[in-house]
Amino acid sequence: MRPTVVFSGATLGALSLLTVAAHAQSARRASDRLRRRARYERTLDATTDRRGAPLSLPRAAQPVPLSEAPATRTNAARPYDHVVLLSIDGLRPDAIALSDAPNLERLSQRGLSATEARTITLSYTLPSHASMLAGVDAPTHGLVHNDFTPRHGFSRAPTALYFAHDAGLATAMFVSKPKFRHLAIPGSVDVFERPSYQCPAVARRAASYIANVGAGLTFVHLSEPDSAGHDRGWMTVAYLRAIAAADVCLGALLTAIEARRDRDRFLLIVTSDHGGHGRTHGSTREVDRRIPWIAWGSAVRPGPHTEPVSVMDSAATALAALGLPLPPELEGRPVRAALSRATSGARAAP
Numbered sequence: 001m002r003p004t005v006v007f008s009g010a011t012l013g014a015l016s017l018l019t020v021a022a023h024a025q026s027a028r029r030a031s032d033r034l035r036r037r038a039r040y041e042r043t044l045d046a047t048t049d050r051r052g053a054p055l056s057l058p059r060a061a062q063p064v065p066l067s068e069a070p071a072t073r074t075n076a077a078r079p080y081d082h083v084v085l086l087s088i089d090g091l092r093p094d095a096i097a098l099s100d101a102p103n104l105e106r107l108s109q110r111g112l113s114a115t116e117a118r119t120i121t122l123s124y125t126l127p128s129h130a131s132m133l134a135g136v137d138a139p140t141h142g143l144v145h146n147d148f149t150p151r152h153g154f155s156r157a158p159t160a161l162y163f164a165h166d167a168g169l170a171t172a173m174f175v176s177k178p179k180f181r182h183l184a185i186p187g188s189v190d191v192f193e194r195p196s197y198q199c200p201a202v203a204r205r206a207a208s209y210i211a212n213v214g215a216g217l218t219f220v221h222l223s224e225p226d227s228a229g230h231d232r233g234w235m236t237v238a239y240l241r242a243i244a245a246a247d248v249c250l251g252a253l254l255t256a257i258e259a260r261r262d263r264d265r266f267l268l269i270v271t272s273d274h275g276g277h278g279r280t281h282g283s284t285r286e287v288d289r290r291i292p293w294i295a296w297g298s299a300v301r302p303g304p305h306t307e308p309v310s311v312m313d314s315a316a317t318a319l320a321a322l323g324l325p326l327p328p329e330l331e332g333r334p335v336r337a338a339l340s341r342a343t344s345g346a347r348a349a350p
């Protein structure tokens, strides 16, 4: 037989105290949850500090002097002799103005700067870079994974480097992550180097190559903003500092180009593979898909470029800049405003 439970008045009082304590605990948990959520929301788009002031850094770095107005010495058949395609991993376009990045800022103010540039929907490093270099979307190049996995082989779509090499031009890749081996299709690059994960070594090697190279296509990849984004969050002070560091490395490439007598025959494209939010990327959200796309060269029509640009257009623009035919399977299109200034004063190459 079960005993009949009888609560005394004292027990009932203790029980109601317990109920009150339980309510207080669950309220505390709920408010902790809200606080955590608010903290997370701040990291999602942390363009302001805790007091609401815009995040930015004191100006310290000096920009590399750019030739004031590069002489237009284009040739309809080959607008440029050399294209340097620089990808700054995980660089959000809206972070440039908040960072101490004088080179990026001046290139975007004085060169062509696309305001509507986006990466592919699969906004991860390897798929996006494959699209940048091959000019096709992920289902076509087939690199839908995101780390160095030898059994996945090379991009199924030929890269712009492949076509340039095939045409007898010099090609090189200076990268900071091993996964780029998937894009170095055999016979497509004369030089493939991964000097370091850190950009100073990558930029130093690339700059010394650029100083003496002939006509061709050079791809350079810097990691810094992406790794700070994953470690500390996109748009945090650490992320903005990483952009400043990448900007110094960009300066080394600019110095190498500007030191050349034929600098007006160089086209520099600066872009990225994806943006990011919180400590991640890879979604179809605008913060992940928006990228910078900046072009600097003698035939570039300077100013904001408001037409949509895809990361896939980088390959097409590089090929067109070198006067190479565009393979029909390319999904990207050349950004023509980077190839023909289309104003009076343009003169043909001597």
Ligand SMILES: [Zn+2]
Pocket: 089, 090, 124, 125, 126, 226, 273, 274
């Ligand atoms: Zn990336």
